[in-house]
Amino acid sequence: MAAAVDTGGAAIVVKGVDVWAGDSPLILDVNWSVMPNERWAIHGTNGCGKSTLLRAISAAANGDGGGRLADGGQLVVSSSLRLGMLEQTAVSGADTTVREEVVSRMERYQAAKAALDSAVESCVLGTDEELECLEAAQSEYAAAGGYEIEARISKVLQGLGFETEEFDAPCSSFSGGWQMRIGLARLLLSEPESLRRAHTTLLIMDEPTNHLDAAARRWLGDYVGAYQGTVLVVSHDAEFLRRASNSIAEVAGGRLELYKSVTYDKFLEEREERQARVRATVEAQERERKRMQDFIDRMGAKASKATQAKDRQGKLERLAKQQAAAKALLIGQQRRPSLTLAAPPPCGMTPLALAGADIRHPLGAQDIITGADLAVAKGMRLILRGPNGAGKSTILKALAGSLRLGEGQRVADERLELGVFAQDLAQELPQDVVAFEYVSQTVRRTDGTVTDERCRAVMGALGLVGDKAARSIGDLSGGEKARVALATFCLTPCNVLLLDEPTNHLDVDAIAALLDAIGKYNGALVVVSHDRAFCEAIDATHVGYVADGKVLV
Structure with missing residues (x-):
């Protein structure tokens, strides 16, 4: 292992580090x-x-991959920092209860609890040795915060909107938004109060607002914005970043552009100023290219001017490389995705309907929902x-036919061709299969x-x-996996599309x-999304409200 670096x-x-995915820089x-801080x-x-950069930093923080890298670069995380990381997938699919999951990473508490349970079980005769062992276990349990743990669990979970009776429910019985809150509670409870006051924590969050509604996004943004520690967060949610961040690092053209000590809105202003300077550079390079090319065209055939x-x-070839590097930094020059x-x-x-349907979560x-x-x-x-x-x-799962109804029925037209894009579909793809x-x-x-060329x-x-x-x-990254799912979605002809948190x-x-x-699509569309701007842009013909076990359209 590399020696400790100051x-x-x-x-x-991070010094001179290249970030790669396989053979691709x-x-x-x-x-x-x-x-x-x-x-x-x-x-x-x-x-x-x-996300690849976040994982590299996380690995360095865990003592795996820090120090000097093979390419001569260096990635070092201070040894005084304690890492806490909220992953994109949170607790998706976990069979543990909420209470069990949120304390699962409290390593000192878990060890102290196990030692105390063992000491209590071993204290049979009440000998001095047994009592000393029990006293030592009780002292360590107290030091690990064991006697306050229930109060801390209640404070955090209730603060995140959980009811007391839900503490012992399985994580898998909750929707994606609530599973993300369980993951956040687990992260907060894994962090001792003493460390938080010492400002020695490193909080890493990868797309933390996925699945969260507007209120939860605001809450999380305000929490992270007031966090007493160092934070690295990847997010495409502009409003969250306005609340949570005080510096921006943007990946553009294969480079990391740093905007230190700025708000998100100031970052947008400064980025435009930098873009203006890059455009001016590209334009100047283009003028110089034309001037040199003109000279070559005019003088190349003359023996006296051949040298x-x-x-x-040679200069023109070097300029071409400089131009390519400069153009890569232009946001307008970067390749934009397109979909049909x-x-x-x-x-x-009426290709699809629910009639008098009683619907329950498969693990509930x-x-x-009743009488839908x-x-x-x-x-x-x-x-x-x-x-x-x-x-x-x-409701979307019931429309898709993946849930058995208690009462009522799902009515599907014989010519129904259904497409489903679910919020966790990217994570459910077969991980060992090549994307194409x-x-x-x-x-x-x-x-x-459908031909290979079309795919x-x-x-x-x-x-x-x-x-x-x-x-x-x-x-692939989480976003790239989502694009794989989207490619499949776009190539399959459907007359009804069900979109569950597609953004x-x-x-x-x-x-x-x-x-x-979607704007050019003529089929039927049912959308669930917490992204207000996305919903407004859909140009909906109908809006349904789901609450208190009923759906009203």
Whole structure:
């Protein structure tokens, strides 16, 4: 293991580091110092390397991958920092109870509790040795905060909106938004109060607002904005970043651009100023290129000017590389994703409906929705709204036919062709399958006429080109996985689309491409989303409200 490196008071030091995914460079020559108590947001498009950089820093913080790197770069995290990380997937699929999950990473508490339980069990005869062992175990349990743990659990969980009776419910019985809150509670409870007061924590969060409603996003943004520690967060949520961050690091053109000690809005202003300078540089380079090319064209054939023309040719080649590097920094020059949804096949006037349906979560003990009457008409654009946990995603699953109804029925037109894009679909993809193979094989189950060229064209339009299309899905970023799912979605002809939090894991450009495709789509659409701007842009024909076990359209 590399020897300890002095960070000079910084929490994190990155010097000359290249960030790669397989054989593909993502971010080159990263030079970045993060000081204690700074709150940095890492901004950029899907697949640009944000999450990969976070994982590298996390690995260094855990003592795996720090010190001097093979390429001569250096990534060092101060040994005084204690790492806490909120992953994109939170506690998805966990079978533990909420109470068990939120204390699962309190290592000292868990060890002290196990030692105390053992000491109590071993204290049979009350000998001096047994009592001394019990007293030592009780002292360590107290030092680990064991006697205050229930109060801390209640404070954090109730603060995040959980009812006391839900503390012992399985995590898997909660919707994605509530699972994200469980993950956040686990992170907060894993951090001792003494460490928080000492400002020696490093909080790393990757897309923490996925699945959260507007109120929860505001709460989390305010919490992170007041956090007494060092923060690195990846998010595409502008409002969250306004509340949570005080510095911005943007990945653009394969480089990390730093905007230190600025608000999100000031970052936007400064970025535009930098972009103006880059545009001026590109324009000057283009004028110089034309001037040199003109000289070469005029003088290249003359023997007396051949040496000068050859020299200009060498300079022109070097200038071309400089131009390419400068253009890569221009946001307008970066490749934008584009989407086209397959034309909807013919169907009846009401291709899908629920009639008198009682619906419950598959792991729940009682119905979430009762007596639901919901008809999805041809060409309808329906947005379902309501608080987290009200049953919006559950209604979509009932419409999709993946939930058995207690009462009532699901009525589907014989020509129904249904497409479902679920909030966790990107995580449910087969991780060991190559992205292109998954898209082509999945699409051909529905339409055997789709060619490899068509699949590559759609994936390429979403930015999944070259090496990205040839990687295993598990090696892609969260945003790239979402684009793999989107490519499959776009290539499959459907007359009804069910979209459950479709903007999760997607950057601004990908969301814009999805909205453009939806705008040209003539089939029926049912959407659940906490993204207000996305919902407003859908141009809905109907809005349904889900609350108190009912759905009203």
